[in-house]
Structures are given as structure tokens and as C-alpha cells.
């Protein structure tokens with residue numbers, strides 16, 4: 001019976017990465033995507049930009065929209081201070097199942113809460129589910145048409161505080177024009193574009209970092 005790309009990615013991690021070593025999991029996935037099959041992980045060029053923003057914010061509470069196979073969950077959680085957690089939301093059960101195993105291989109299962117479901121349904125439940133009031137950091141990497149509605153939902157649910165940092169993947173490819181227009185023109189955000197490339201390719205893409213001003 002045939003396997004799926006996420007299953008083949010997981011197998012590469014299980015064969016090549018050292019259990020409990022997040023960096024080796026990241027390297028194994030990047031190697032798989034460069035040498036075997038492209039996959040939509042933030043990757044080894046945009047990844048270091050994500051790392052630098054996470055280190056700068058050093059969030060006590062972090063949210064990721066869109067887990068996929070858990071690559072960026074591992075990238076983020078490996079940098080989080082002790083006692084802090086990443087909540088990551090994934091709509092597709094098959095992706096969530098693979099991500100749990102990738103996260104477990106990295107030894108980060110105690111720092112990451114993976115919740116299956118639609119971001120639009122789950123965001124209003126975050127405060128109650130996890131006993132948090134606001135997010136210090138949000139990584140948007142799920143579906144381009146959900147970036148703006150979910151940002152507005154985060155505002156309405158008062159899950160952002162003065163200084164909360166949002167980082168959005170794929171703002172050029174495939175592109176999120178309505179989200180960009182909003183964060184770049186709203187007086188409530190200070191926004192900056194980090195030019196890069198679509199993971200594992202020479203196509204332009206980038207990350208948009210937006211600070212909520214309250």
C-alpha cells in the first residue's frame with residue numbers, strides 16, 4: 001500500500017535523526033526536502049529568521065497556526081525557555097498524527113500542545129483550554145485565506161497584548177495580500193518584511209513580522 005509524503009518525511013526522521021535531539025530532526029527534514037521530496041516546511045532559509053524572532057521575543061506563551069509535520073513546532077519549541085509552552089493548531093488529522101511523532105522524536109512533547117481542529121473554532125477557546133490571557137508570539141503558517149480572519153479573531157478575543165509579535169509565513173508565495181494590507185496600514189501594528197525564498201527553492205517568498213501596539 002502506498003505511503004503519503006508526511007509518512008515518508010516521518011520515516012526519514014526516524015531513520016536519520018537522533019532521538020531527543022531537535023536539531024538533528026530539523027536537519028533530517030531539510031535533507032529529505034532537498035534530496036528526496038519537497039514539502040511545505042518553513043525550511044532552512046526562512047527557519048533561521050523564525051529562530052531569531054523567537055529568541056528576540058522569548059515568549060512565555062506562543063501559538064502556531066498550522067503544524068503540518070511539526071517542523072516549525074520543533075524549531076520554535078527548542079528555543080523556548082523552560083516552563084513555557086507552544087500551542088499549535090492543525091486542521092488535518094493525518095498531518096497532526098505525523099507531527100505528534102516528529103515532535104516525540106525531537107523529545108519536545110512536554111513543551112508542545114498540539115490541538116486538532118479549525119483555527120477559527122479553536123482560537124476563541126484558547127484562554128479557557130490553556131488558562132492563558134494573551135499570546136506573546138503567534139506564527140501564522142496555516143492557510144493564506146485564514147491569516148486575516150484569524151488575526152481579527154485574536155484581536156476580538158483579546159488574545160493579543162501591547163507588544164505581542166505576529167510572524168506570518170508565505171506572504172509572497174502563495175501570498176496573503178489582504179493580511180499584508182491590513183497589518184501594513186493599520187495604526188495598531190508596526191510591520192516589517194523579511195525577504196527570503198520559498199522553502200528549498202529560488203522563488204521569492206518572505207516573512208512579515210508585525211508588532212501589536214495595543
Ligand SMILES: O=c1[nH]cnc2c(O)c(F)c(-c3ccc(F)cc3)c(-c3ccc(F)cc3)c12
Pocket residue numbers: 040041042066141142143144169170173174198199
Ligand atoms: O498552504 C500552506 N500552508 C502553510 N505553508 C505553506 C507553504 O510554506 C508553502 F510553501 C505552500 C506552497 C507554496 C507554493 C507552492 F507551489 C506549493 C505550496 C503552501 C501551500 C500553498 C497553496 C496550496 F494550494 C497548498 C499549500 C503552504
Ligand SMILES: [Mg+2]
Pocket residue numbers: 040041042141169170
Ligand atoms: Mg508555510
